[in-house]
Amino acid sequence: MSSSPGRSPGERQHPAIGVVVLAQLLREFGQDPDPLLAAEGLPTGHHLTHHGTVAASRELGFIKRALDLNLDSELGLLAGQRHHFGVFGMWGLAIVSSDTLADAIRLGLRYIDLTHTFLTWSFNNDPDGPRLSPDERWPVSTARRFLLERDLAAAATLLVDLLGHRNALASVSLPYPAPETLLRYQAIFGCELVFDAPRAEIRIQPGSLEARPIQANPMAARLAEEQCRQLVDQMSGAGSTVQAVRKILLEEPGQFATFDQVALRLKTSTRSLRRKLAAESSSYRQVLDQVRETLAKAYLRDTRLTVEEIAARLAYSDAANFSHAFRRWSGTAPGRYRAGAMISARKRS
Numbered sequence: 001m002s003s004s005p006g007r008s009p010g011e012r013q014h015p016a017i018g019v020v021v022l023a024q025l026l027r028e029f030g031q032d033p034d035p036l037l038a039a040e041g042l043p044t045g046h047h048l049t050h051h052g053t054v055a056a057s058r059e060l061g062f063i064k065r066a067l068d069l070n071l072d073s074e075l076g077l078l079a080g081q082r083h084h085f086g087v088f089g090m091w092g093l094a095i096v097s098s099d100t101l102a103d104a105i106r107l108g109l110r111y112i113d114l115t116h117t118f119l120t121w122s123f124n125n126d127p128d129g130p131r132l133s134p135d136e137r138w139p140v141s142t143a144r145r146f147l148l149e150r151d152l153a154a155a156a157t158l159l160v161d162l163l164g165h166r167n168a169l170a171s172v173s174l175p176y177p178a179p180e181t182l183l184r185y186q187a188i189f190g191c192e193l194v195f196d197a198p199r200a201e202i203r204i205q206p207g208s209l210e211a212r213p214i215q216a217n218p219m220a221a222r223l224a225e226e227q228c229r230q231l232v233d234q235m236s237g238a239g240s241t242v243q244a245v246r247k248i249l250l251e252e253p254g255q256f257a258t259f260d261q262v263a264l265r266l267k268t269s270t271r272s273l274r275r276k277l278a279a280e281s282s283s284y285r286q287v288l289d290q291v292r293e294t295l296a297k298a299y300l301r302d303t304r305l306t307v308e309e310i311a312a313r314l315a316y317s318d319a320a321n322f323s324h325a326f327r328r329w330s331g332t333a334p335g336r337y338r339a340g341a342m343i344s345a346r347k348r349s
Contacts, residue, residue, distance in 0.1 A: 018116035076146035080153025094224035102209040126340040168208035173197035
């Protein structure tokens with residue numbers, strides 16, 4: 001088994017369900033998962049349940065050991081098919097209770113840390129059409145294809161749970177050559193498949209964002225979202241340094257606390273804070289960028305502030321620097337992003 005180069009997921013905690021699903025798959029292939037689980041210091045036998053959490057680094061090690069068995073080249077697709085909303089607990093309930101597909105996507109990304117994804121997901125709704133794009137949070141080496149296909153198949157599975165069909169899928173892109181047979185991909189996605197693409201991506205039919213989930217329930221959605229918010233807060237209190245830094249930065253948008261000020265607020269040294277962030281595969285600069293991106297999209301989507309005014313509110317020296325950063329985050333210019341958001345808003349009205 002080869003190891004991951006560069007940074008690792010450190011001791012970030014994941015819900016145990018991802019390990020449970022894969023262990024069950026191995027059993028169905030006639031393989032005992034317990035030796036592989038034990039080798040990574042994970043629970044075995046009846047001690048492995050979907051309750052609780054596991055270290056993401058151990059989960060990744062288990063995935064790589066499972067892949068070394070060479071049971072099925074599309075093991076990720078098989079695992080993703082089992083990721084119905086019930087697998088995700090309160091996060092899944094919040095999604096399926098949402099008022100529209102667009103609401104479900106935004107809420108899902110807002111609380112993505114409650115899932116066991118190894119990827120960073122972004123959503124863009126520009127004139128070229130809405131799309132979901134996953135990127136690696138850290139180098140995952142031989143597990144890359146498995147993790148991409150697991151999450152993409154899970155997204156398609158959740159879409160059916162939400163709407164009862166897959167018609168909202170326009171295309172799915174994957175950044176590697178097509179396999180010899182596409183039957184399983186076609187059965188799961190039922191849309192245009194693009195291989196050897198520059199990046200993985202799910203494109204959504206533009207008219208589908210306002211589709212109403214079959215289990216939409218405003219009261220259930222509010223309650224579930226509140227529970228998600230509390231769970232994220234608990235994660236922060238339990239030692240998620242990234243969450244703690246993000247919370248401080250959001251307290252005074254436009255006058256972001258410096259790295260030294262954040263360390264002072266958290267009652268730790270700058271050296272210790274830097275080490276803790278690195279253990280979660282992050283840094284002060286990365287967290288600040290994420291906060292700025294979130295606020296920038298909200299300002300562009302929900303206000304009439306000019307690009308210059310938004311740049312000032314996000315503590316950029318000028319609009320050009322802000323525009324450059326926004327292109328890096330979203331792949332499009334601020335003005336184009338706002339135009340796409342306005343078109344979507346008009347369709348909703």
